[in-house]
Amino acid sequence: xxxxxxxxxxxxxxxxxxxxxKYSDKTLSPKGKKSVREIENKTIEGDFFEAAKNLPEKFxxxxxxxxxxxxxxxxxxxxxxxxxxxxxxxxxxxVISAVLPALKExxxxxxxxxxxxxxxxxxxxxxxxxxxxxxxxERDKGRGAKKNWKNNSEDIWFATVxxxxxxNPEAVKLKRRVLAxxxxxxxxxxxxxxxxxxxxxLTYSSNIWNDIxxxxxxxxENTDHPTQKPEKLLAKIILSGTRENDFILDPFVGSGxxxxxxxxxxRRFLGIEMDKEFAAxxxxxxxxxxxxxxxxxxxxxxxxxxxxxxxxx
Numbered sequence: 001x002x003x004x005x006x007x008x009x010x011x012x013x014x015x016x017x018x019x020x021x022k023y024s025d026k027t028l029s030p031k032g033k034k035s036v037r038e039i040e041n042k043t044i045e046g047d048f049f050e051a052a053k054n055l056p057e058k059f060x061x062x063x064x065x066x067x068x069x070x071x072x073x074x075x076x077x078x079x080x081x082x083x084x085x086x087x088x089x090x091x092x093x094x095v096i097s098a099v100l101p102a103l104k105e106x107x108x109x110x111x112x113x114x115x116x117x118x119x120x121x122x123x124x125x126x127x128x129x130x131x132x133x134x135x136x137x138e139r140d141k142g143r144g145a146k147k148n149w150k151n152n153s154e155d156i157w158f159a160t161v162x163x164x165x166x167x168n169p170e171a172v173k174l175k176r177r178v179l180a181x182x183x184x185x186x187x188x189x190x191x192x193x194x195x196x197x198x199x200x201x202l203t204y205s206s207n208i209w210n211d212i213x214x215x216x217x218x219x220x221e222n223t224d225h226p227t228q229k230p231e232k233l234l235a236k237i238i239l240s241g242t243r244e245n246d247f248i249l250d251p252f253v254g255s256g257x258x259x260x261x262x263x264x265x266x267r268r269f270l271g272i273e274m275d276k277e278f279a280a281x282x283x284x285x286x287x288x289x290x291x292x293x294x295x296x297x298x299x300x301x302x303x304x305x306x307x308x309x310x311x312x313x
Contacts, residue, residue, distance in 0.1 A: 010217045015281055023280035044272045045279035048251045051272045052098035060102045061246035063109045064258050070117040076275045089120040096128050099251060108241040109159045118155045129159035137209035171239040172205045175302045211306045223281055225255035232297040234261040242267055256282025264293045
C-alpha cells in the first residue's frame, strides 16, 4: 500500500512489507477442491470465480456480497470500470450463479450497491431468490457536488433462497434518544427509559439505517481500503440473519470487515479477496480481533444511535 503522511493520533490500520508477507502466508489458494473444515474461518486470496468452483456445496447460511459497484474505481492492483446496465447485470448474474451451489436452502442473501448498481441488483436477485427488502443506509461523509446531489446513501438488497429462513429482529434493536418523552396518566414514562445519560427508547430496526458511521482516521477499525464497510453495519446483518456458529461467506471481503465481525460475534466465516495486500490486511484484523471483541456503536446487546453513548474500543 502507498505510504501516507498521517497525523499523530491517526489510528488507521496499515501493513508493513514484512507484515504483508507474514499474513499472506496465512491465506489459502483458490485452486483445488476444499472441504468446509479447510475453509472455515479462513481467507482465500485470488480470483473469486476460481475459488467459487472449488467450494463445498450447501454450507453457507448467510451470503454477503459487496461487489465492485458500477463505477470507475481502483482497489490497489485491481481496477474496475463503469459499464452499461446490461453488462453490469450480466456480471452480477455470473457472480450469483457461481456461488449458488454453496448456499443452503435456508440461506439469506445480502447484496450491496450504490444508486447506479442498484438498478441491476433486484433484477438479478429475483431470477434466483425471493426478494425481501431493500435497506438504505446513510453514509455520514462524502464530498459535495456542484452539478448534482451529494451521494451519501447506499443500498443493501435482502433476499432468501426459500420461504424457510432465519430472521431475528430482537437481536438488532436500536437505542434512540427521546427528545420529547411521553408520560401516561400516572406521569410514568411510556415506552421509554430514563437513564443517567438521558432518556432512551428501544425500537425495532427499519429498512432505513441512519446510525452508521463510516470508519475514519480516529477509529481502530479504519483502513486504507477505499470502500470499507463499518463493523456496525455487518453486525446488524449478521445478528439478524444468523445464529451462533452459522457460516457466513463474503466473496469480495476487501479489508475483512465481514470476517472480523463474524469472528467477534461467534460465527464461522470465509472471505475471498483478489488483492494480496487487502487479503493480508484481513488476516491482521482477524488476529487483532482475538483480543478486541468490541464493535463501535453496539453494546449491551443493542445498537446505539450514531454519536451517542457508549463508544466501545
